[in-house]
Amino acid sequence: MGTTSTAAAGSYHHGNLRSALLERAEQTLELDGVEGLSLRQLARDLGVSHGAPGRHFRDxxxxxxxxxxxxxxxxxxxxxxxxxxxxxxxxxxxxxxxxxxxxxxxxxxxxxxxxxxxxxxxxxxxxxxxxxxxxxxxxxxxxxxxxxxxxxxxxxxxxxxxxxxxxxxxxxxxxxxxxxxxxxxxxxxxxxxxxxxxxxxxxxxx
CATH class of the missing domain: 1.10.357.10 (Tetracycline Repressor, domain 2)
Incomplete structure (x- = not known):
């Protein structure tokens, strides 16, 4: 899954970033394992700021x-x-x-x-x-x-x-x-x- 468009990324601010993070995280798990999973990379994949995932998951x-x-x-x-x-x-x-x-x-x-x-x-x-x-x-x-x-x-x-x-x-x-x-x-x-x-x-x- 590539980086989302600006419009799609903006929609995450309306409440669905958490579900998007979980969906992308599961995809990453199956492709790259636990070692390949990071909040920073998920942020890049979804086109949001590096700190955005931290609002939903502390680590x-x-x-x-x-x-x-x-x-x-x-x-x-x-x-x-x-x-x-x-x-x-x-x-x-x-x-x-x-x-x-x-x-x-x-x-x-x-x-x-x-x-x-x-x-x-x-x-x-x-x-x-x-x-x-x-x-x-x-x-x-x-x-x-x-x-x-x-x-x-x-x-x-x-x-x-x-x-x-x-x-x-x-x-x-x-x-x-x-x-x-x-x-x-x-x-x-x-x-x-x-x-x-x-x-x-x-x-x-x-």
Whole structure:
């Protein structure tokens, strides 16, 4: 994205510079990584004064924090849509997994920033709360399955964590082109199939 025109830059003074900074910052993240991101460069890209971004973000870390928060909002929205789509519980779990992997592939660097920022010692409570929403969505689906007798008994939060670990593994491999030619959706569906088989298996008898 090149430098904006004078007219476009002037419009930022009417309240949308913050959103423009976040949009451009995410683009920069995916192209150049965290190291390539700076408030000064964003100002140049958007054609505003060097001090203008400081009115919205005190420093680069504050910008990254907001990117992380917005990233979780966007990701959680996708997972919520998938979780409440028409279909069986099995189909909706598969849809949630595919939505997560798709987001991870599309926003590889942003996702890394989201989790790194979330786990930072000084992470805000606001960020911690929004970051848990996706796990709550999965846990809710598993609780529903247990209540309906579709899934075996067990701690739904622990099961959701295991499911997340497996699907996140696929997302990581896909984001780094390490699936050895296996289509992303096929790898995701196979992973959910294994998880589903484990969660629906009857307890072992002795």
């Amino acid at each position: 680069k870390q504050a910008l990254l924090d907001e990117l992380a928060y917005d990233g979780f909002v966007a990701m959680n929205a996708r997972l919520e849509v998938a979780a409440h789509a028409v279909g069986t519980l099995r189909e909706r779990l598969d849809a949630v997994a595919r939505a997560y992997v798709a987001f991870a592939v599309e926003h590889r660097t942003l996702l890394s920033v989201m989790y790194t920022t979330k786990h930072a010692p000084d992470a805000s409570e606001r960020l911690r709360l929004i970051s848990h929403a996706s796990m709550d969505t999965t846990t809710g689906l598993l609780r529903q399955g247990q209540a309906e007798g579709v899934l075996s008994a067990g701690d739904p939060e622990r099961l959701a964590l295991v499911a997340f670990a497996a699907v996140h593994g696929v997302a990581t491999l896909a984001s780094n082109a390490l699936l050895d030619g296996v289509p992303v959706e096929a790898a995701t569906s196979a992973t959910v199939a294994v998880l589903w088989a484990g969660m629906t298996a009857p307890p072992a008898t002795t």
